[in-house]
Amino acid sequence: MAIIGAGTWGETHASIYREHILADVAAICDKDKEKAQHLADKFNIAQVYTDYNDLLKYSDCDAVAIVTPDHLHADIAIACANSKKHMLIEKPLATTREDVYRMVEAIEKNGVRAMVDLHNRWSPPFNTAKQEVASGKLGRPVSAYYRLNDIRWVATDMLPWASKSSILWFLGSHSLDTLRWIMDDEPEEVYSVSHKGVLKAEGVDTTDMYMTTIKFRKGGIAQMENGWITPNANSCINDIKFSILCERGKIDIDASSHNLIQMTTDEKVTTPDILVRNDVFSQCKGFAYESIRSFIDKLYSGEEFYVSLKDAANTSLAMLSIFESSESGMPVKAELL
Numbered sequence: 001m002a003i004i005g006a007g008t009w010g011e012t013h014a015s016i017y018r019e020h021i022l023a024d025v026a027a028i029c030d031k032d033k034e035k036a037q038h039l040a041d042k043f044n045i046a047q048v049y050t051d052y053n054d055l056l057k058y059s060d061c062d063a064v065a066i067v068t069p070d071h072l073h074a075d076i077a078i079a080c081a082n083s084k085k086h087m088l089i090e091k092p093l094a095t096t097r098e099d100v101y102r103m104v105e106a107i108e109k110n111g112v113r114a115m116v117d118l119h120n121r122w123s124p125p126f127n128t129a130k131q132e133v134a135s136g137k138l139g140r141p142v143s144a145y146y147r148l149n150d151i152r153w154v155a156t157d158m159l160p161w162a163s164k165s166s167i168l169w170f171l172g173s174h175s176l177d178t179l180r181w182i183m184d185d186e187p188e189e190v191y192s193v194s195h196k197g198v199l200k201a202e203g204v205d206t207t208d209m210y211m212t213t214i215k216f217r218k219g220g221i222a223q224m225e226n227g228w229i230t231p232n233a234n235s236c237i238n239d240i241k242f243s244i245l246c247e248r249g250k251i252d253i254d255a256s257s258h259n260l261i262q263m264t265t266d267e268k269v270t271t272p273d274i275l276v277r278n279d280v281f282s283q284c285k286g287f288a289y290e291s292i293r294s295f296i297d298k299l300y301s302g303e304e305f306y307v308s309l310k311d312a313a314n315t316s317l318a319m320l321s322i323f324e325s326s327e328s329g330m331p332v333k334a335e336l337l
């Protein structure tokens, strides 16, 4: 593997490849040399680059993990495809329609394999819900509700590029992919309203919150809530609530206030994010790691990835319709692959 983007999540990728028996990190690239060198030293990575074109020319890797900010995946992915490298692209696939089409074309034309890290499919409660709905026991899905919010700190402190992206890309990509997957359907029409002001007042010029209604092609309906202004004192970074109502049953998930573990100090009550990622005897556990591991497994075995390129492309394309709706104040038909 080669890793492009040596930030927070690039380090996560490096930990997984180091542990995986079938993988090794041949090279790392960041336009900030110090960041690349820091991870190279920490993970014993031999080659360090500041230009991804040099990495593609000289590193001799089989596949690339693209872990740059949301709006900077497209050109890198196209260069990887043209260099015949397989790739694991961090979510979202891309943030413009033009980029989605350019990437799909380059990947298909070059015959390389690509997966986008829409990892919520590996979350135990969501994966179980998918299996139950797919079994048919509950009948067809009628409606779903999905709240996936972050505390304000994510936008103000964690992501230096929050104002260049959106909570819809950062978390909404997971919500929308999960809804499409569990409903086993594609959005037909979307309507979204949004609120701006709280983060702008703190110097981060990005929308606070979106409320989106989705009508699916087979008739199911869903409400999707994505924001990043949950108070910082919330016991978990994420606030996750999901429910799906089918013809003959329903499933409810509360993955953030799960009551498995709670930690209390004089300052704060915390619910550690153990379903997402944790270490057990220095090994990476949790669904955020499983998706990355799965990429290696499937690349090696030649089997289909659990997230197809079409899944990732349609998630980005439907999201762009959600942006259009929130800007125009009108429902928008989703134009998908």
Ligand SMILES: NC(=O)c1ccc[n+]([C@@H]2O[C@H](COP(=O)([O-])OP(=O)(O)OC[C@H]3O[C@@H](n4cnc5c(N)ncnc54)[C@H](O)[C@@H]3O)[C@@H](O)[C@H]2O)c1
Residues within 6 Å of the ligand: 004, 005, 006, 007, 008, 009, 010, 029, 030, 031, 032, 035, 050, 052, 067, 068, 069, 070, 072, 090, 091, 092, 117, 119, 159, 160, 161, 170, 288
């Ligand atoms: N799957 C998940 O749950 C999850 C979690 C966190 C982040 N992510 C995704 O991972 C990606 C990176 O997020 P992050 O939090 O690590 O961001 P980050 O800002 O910590 O790191 C991004 C790095 O990319 C580097 N970079 C930017 N342009 C580059 C270029 N042209 N060439 C080489 N390096 C370049 C930056 O210098 C920076 O070090 C985003 O798409 C984000 O949505 C996914």
